[in-house]
Structures are given as C-alpha cells and as structure tokens.
Amino acid sequence: MRWINFSLPGSGRRAYGRLDDDDRVHEIRGIPWAGHELASASYKLSEVKIEVPVVPPTFYAAGLNYVTHIREQETLTGRKIDVPPQADIGYRAVNALIAHEENVVIPEDATHIEYEGELVVVIGKKARNVSEAEALQCIFGYTIGNDVSERAWQRSDRTFWRAKNCDTFKPMGPWIETGFDPARAETRVLVNGQVKSHFNTGDMLFGIATFISRMTRYLTLYPGDIVWMGTDGHSPKLAHGDTVDVDISGLGTLRNTFVRAAGNPLAGNS
Amino acid sequence: MRWINFSLPGSGRRAYGRLDDDDRVHEIRGIPWAGHELASASYKLSEVKIEVPVVPPTFYAAGLNYVTHIREQETLTGRKIDVPPQADIGYRAVNALIAHEENVVIPEDATHIEYEGELVVVIGKKARNVSEAEALQCIFGYTIGNDVSERAWQRSDRTFWRAKNCDTFKPMGPWIETGFDPARAETRVLVNGQVKSHFNTGDMLFGIATFISRMTRYLTLYPGDIVWMGTDGHSPKLAHGDTVDVDISGLGTLRNTFVRAAGNPLAGNS
Numbered sequence: 189m190r191w192i193n194f195s196l197p198g199s200g201r202r203a204y205g206r207l208d209d210d211d212r213v214h215e216i217r218g219i220p221w222a223g224h225e226l227a228s229a230s231y232k233l234s235e236v237k238i239e240v241p242v243v244p245p246t247f248y249a250a251g252l253n254y255v256t257h258i259r260e261q262e263t264l265t266g267r268k269i270d271v272p273p274q275a276d277i278g279y280r281a282v283n284a285l286i287a288h289e290e291n292v293v294i295p296e297d298a299t300h301i302e303y304e305g306e307l308v309v310v311i312g313k314k315a316r317n318v319s320e321a322e323a324l325q326c327i328f329g330y331t332i333g334n335d336v337s338e339r340a341w342q343r344s345d346r347t348f349w350r351a352k353n354c355d356t357f358k359p360m361g362p363w364i365e366t367g368f369d370p371a372r373a374e375t376r377v378l379v380n381g382q383v384k385s386h387f388n389t390g391d392m393l394f395g396i397a398t399f400i401s402r403m404t405r406y407l408t409l410y411p412g413d414i415v416w417m418g419t420d421g422h423s424p425k426l427a428h429g430d431t432v433d434v435d436i437s438g439l440g441t442l443r444n445t446f447v448r449a450a451g452n453p454l455a456g457n458s
Numbered sequence: 459m460r461w462i463n464f465s466l467p468g469s470g471r472r473a474y475g476r477l478d479d480d481d482r483v484h485e486i487r488g489i490p491w492a493g494h495e496l497a498s499a500s501y502k503l504s505e506v507k508i509e510v511p512v513v514p515p516t517f518y519a520a521g522l523n524y525v526t527h528i529r530e531q532e533t534l535t536g537r538k539i540d541v542p543p544q545a546d547i548g549y550r551a552v553n554a555l556i557a558h559e560e561n562v563v564i565p566e567d568a569t570h571i572e573y574e575g576e577l578v579v580v581i582g583k584k585a586r587n588v589s590e591a592e593a594l595q596c597i598f599g600y601t602i603g604n605d606v607s608e609r610a611w612q613r614s615d616r617t618f619w620r621a622k623n624c625d626t627f628k629p630m631g632p633w634i635e636t637g638f639d640p641a642r643a644e645t646r647v648l649v650n651g652q653v654k655s656h657f658n659t660g661d662m663l664f665g666i667a668t669f670i671s672r673m674t675r676y677l678t679l680y681p682g683d684i685v686w687m688g689t690d691g692h693s694p695k696l697a698h699g700d701t702v703d704v705d706i707s708g709l710g711t712l713r714n715t716f717v718r719a720a721g722n723p724l725a726g727n728s
Contacts, residue, residue, distance in 0.1 A: 347547065
C-alpha cells in the first residue's frame with residue numbers, strides 16, 4: 189500500500205492520503221502508522237502537491253554501507269577508508285528535507301555536487317532492545333532518498349554540516365510503500381533520463397535488521413523516525429539544470445532538478 | 459524572563475508557563491516565542507514536573523569550541539586535534555533529550571562517562587543569510603545542556619551515535635531565560651556538590667553570532683531549533699549515583715543523577 193503526504197495548491201493544509209492505482213489519493217484523518225480513518229475527499233494524483241512523506245523526530249543515516257561506494261570515496265578523497273567493522277549509524281538534518289519534484293538549490297560557492305540514491309526505512313512503532321529477528325516488525329514502510337553531497341566541503345570541513353545538510357540537500361519521497369522487499373529490488377539513478385548508477389538495493393554491508401537491532405540497544409526508535417540506508421555506485425558531477433531520478437524497483441521514482449542559487453551570499457565568509 | 463515547559467503529576471498534558479520570582483508558574487496557551495496568551499491557571503514551581511524546554515526541529519552542537527577542552531581531548535584520545543579553522547556546526551539526536559532532574563542512564567557496557575556543561579541557544583525566529591551584526595536577533599533565549607559523553611565509544615566508533623546520543627545522554631533545562639548575556643556569565647559544573655570545572659561562558663573560539671551567521675549562509679534556522687555551544691574544562695569519570703549540576707550564572711542550574719542500567723542488553727552484540 190502507498191501513502192502520500194500532500195497539500196492542495198493554494199491551500200497550506202497538509203494531509204495524508206492512500207494512493208490507489210497510482211492515480212487516486214483518498215484523504216485520511218490522522219497518520220498512516222497510528223490511528224486514522226478514511227475521509228470523504230479524494231483527488232487525482234495530478235491535482236495535489238506531493239509533500240515530504242514524514243518529518244522525522246530523529247533523522248538517521250547509515251553512511252558508508254555498500255563496499256563499492258567506500259572504494260570510490262577512497263579514490264575521491266585520496267584517503268584510506270576502512271570498511272566499517274560495525275554498524276555505526278550517523279545523522280542528517282531535518283532542515284534539509286525537500287519533497288519529490290522540489291528543486292535542489294546548489295549554493296553559489298559549491299563546486300562539486302553529487303547524488304546518492306538511497307533506500308529509506310520509515311519506523312512505525314516505538315522500539316528498544318529488539319533482536320535482529322524481531323527488528324523488521326517496527327518498520328512501517330519504505331521510501332526513497334537522495335543524500336545530495338558537496339564533495340569539496342566533505343573533504344574540508346570538520347563535520348558534514350554543509351557537505352550534506354544545506355537547505356534542499358535531502359530530497360525524500362514520493363510516498364511510503366508498505367509492501368516492499370529490499371532483497372529483491374534494484375536502485376537505479378538517472379541524470380536527465382540516462383542511467384548513471386545501478387545496484388542491488390539489498391547488497392548492504394550491514395542490513396536493516398542489523399542496524400535496527402544494534403541502534404535499539406542504546407536508543408529508542410520512535411514512530412516517524414527515518415533511517416537512510418546508504419548508497420552504492422558512482423555519481424557524475426552535477427550541474428545547473430540537471431534532473432536526477434532515483435528509482436527503486438517496487439517503490440517508485442524520486443525526481444528533483446538541481447538549480448544554482450542566484451542569491452547574494454556574504455562574500456568572503458567561508 | 460523565564461519560561462518553562464511543564465506537566466502536572468498524574469496528567470500527561472504539557473504546557474508552557476512563565477516563571478515569576480523563581481517560584482510561581484503562570485500557564486500560557488501557545489508557545490513563548492510565537493502567539494500566546496496568559497491562561498488562568500498558576501502553580502507553585504514545586505507542584506509541577508519540569509519537562510524538556512523545547513523539542514527542536516533540528517538539534518545543532520558546536521562541538522570543539524573552547525581551546526582548553528581541545529587540548530584535553532588531545533591528551534585523552536592520544537590524537538592530535540587541530541583547533542578548528544572555521545565554525546563548522548555538528549548535530550545531536552532528539553531521542554537523547556531528557557529534562558532537569560530526570561536520570562541519565564549509563565548503558566551496562568559503558569566504561570567511561572563524562573559530563574560536558576554547555577550554554578544552549580534557543581532560536582525564536584526563522585533566519586537565513588543573516589550577518590553577524592543581526593545574528594542575535596533570531597535568538598529567543600538561553601538554557602543549559604549537559605553533552606554527556608562516553609569517551610571509549612568516542613574513540614572507537616565511526617560516528618558519535620553511541621558516544622553522545624544514547625537515550626538520556628542529553629539533559630537540557632531547566633527553563634529558557636530571555637534576558638541573559640553570555641559574555642558576563644560563568645559556567646560551573648559540580649559533582650555531588652563539589653565544583654569540578656569552571657570557565658567563562660563567553661570564552662568561545664567562535665562566538666554565537668559567528669556560528670549563526672555562517673550557518674544561515676547555507677541553511678535556515680527555524681523557531682525552536684537549538685544550538686549547543688560547546689564546553690571547556692575537565693570532567694572526572696562519572697559513576698552510578700553521581701549527581702551533576704551544570705550551573706550558569708544568570709541562567710540557573712541543570713541537575714541530573716547518573717544511574718547504571720540494570721537491563722538485559724543483548725550480550726556480545728557490540
């Protein structure tokens with residue numbers, strides 16, 4: 189089943205809806221992973237604006253979780269990167285989330301922008317101290333993320349704050365799919381309609397159950413939390429006007445266009 | 459002016475209140491930094507449970523921002539740590555926040571727990587591309603944080619997820635003070651009533667205006683966001699039963715007791 193968060197053009201009101209036949213949005217009152225009931229309104233998908241599917245309490249990201257990607261990052265940074273010996277989760281910032289078909293804005297002083305197409309886990313139940321065998325039970329569903337990265341800042345800065353968390357650097361969506369098997373899926377990333385990366389979504393160094401079990405030994409996962417599972421493959425350098433599709437078979441396609449900022453940054457302040 | 463977030467024992471309901479004469483809580487409807495009005499109810503401070511003063515959309519932390527602390531971390535880790543050349547912000551996790559007088563739970567397999575007493579900035583207005591001269595205008599007020607850290611995991615893990623973001627590792631409170639000048643304040647940290655660290659709160663490597671101006675060149679700060687400003691001085695190793703007071707002159711005292719978990723962790727899973 190597919191759930192979208194949407195608004196109606198001209199109205200600030202947001203709601204969740206169930207998406208039927210990839211075309212019809214049946215509005216609900218409440219949220220999909222908690223108490224809710226069907227409302228009377230329904231819309232064509234083309235009539236609504238798709239919003240970020242969930243604004244999480246905490247935004248987790250696996251980071252380095254596919255072996256080929258780690259080797260590519262070594263080449264890119266010129267630094268040896270050890271394959272992580274254990275599933276250590278990281279974080280991204282809620283401020284950076286944008287929806288399907290919203291624009292990624294490239295800061296004026298950014299020099300090297302890349303995509304990272306990722307599977308996103310959406311937590312549906314509070315979870316603490318769960319075993320790997322029971323870990324998947326706290327998942328509500330899955331969506332798609334693009335962990336947009338500025339590689340020069342990733343090398344130069346002490347943290348990933350600018351490299352990965354500038355406003356608009358975290359596209360996520362378009363919807364949450366509850367019936368999905370990562371082991372049988374392929375992730376493909378297209379730039380302007382041309383396939384540039386593809387990998388088996390399930391080829392993770394540490395799987396979803398391993399991460400969730402280990403995380404919940406030390407922390408509580410809450411409904412609405414999201415866990416981005418990392419990426420594989422190579423991104424070309426992106427430029428103004430490029431449209432990036434992250435497509436995961438069985439989930440859908442997250443599409444965003446990259447545009448260069450035309451603002452007035454504070455010169456000399458970096 | 460002081461604002462607290464509180465609940466009444468036996469009720470799950472939370473509200474904000476204005477604290478008068480350090481003793482009387484006047485409930486308001488709404489939130490202090492947005493539209494609100496005085497409600498009719500008022501309580502003695504001793505009658506209410508003090509809650510986390512704000513659950514932020516994004517939880518920022520300066521990390522290394524006092525020179526003495528950087529030198530101490532070098533000695534502790536045996537690794538050279540360069541003084542940061544620029545104000546690069548980091549992140550902490552919302553899941554880890556607890557209130558004044560709630561217990562910090564030390565995980566069973568933790569071996570080296572320390573405090574870090576910090577000034578916390580609470581954002582009151584949306585801010586993007588603000589100069590240093592105008593940066594402080596987006597601040598609503600200040601509170602106190604304890605950036606509890608497990609130093610062995612800080613050395614061993616690829617990220618700070620366990621070292622700094624276990625459940626209960628981020629005490630914050632007790633209230634938000636709107637009239638406060640960091641340049642004139644002293645931070646003292648006491649363990650079981652004995653002063654163990656003290657430093658001038660304003661002796662930061664990069665000041666609050668510098669951080670806010672630089673951050674908002676790349677991202678939007680939203681009302682309710684928090685920025686923890688880093689710590690100075692040295693913490694002894696903490697043990698079960700220790701009570702830690704972080705006291706900032708003109709702000710108040712954040713008190714929490716540290717207790718060792720008595721749960722059943724998944725043996726051999728780390």
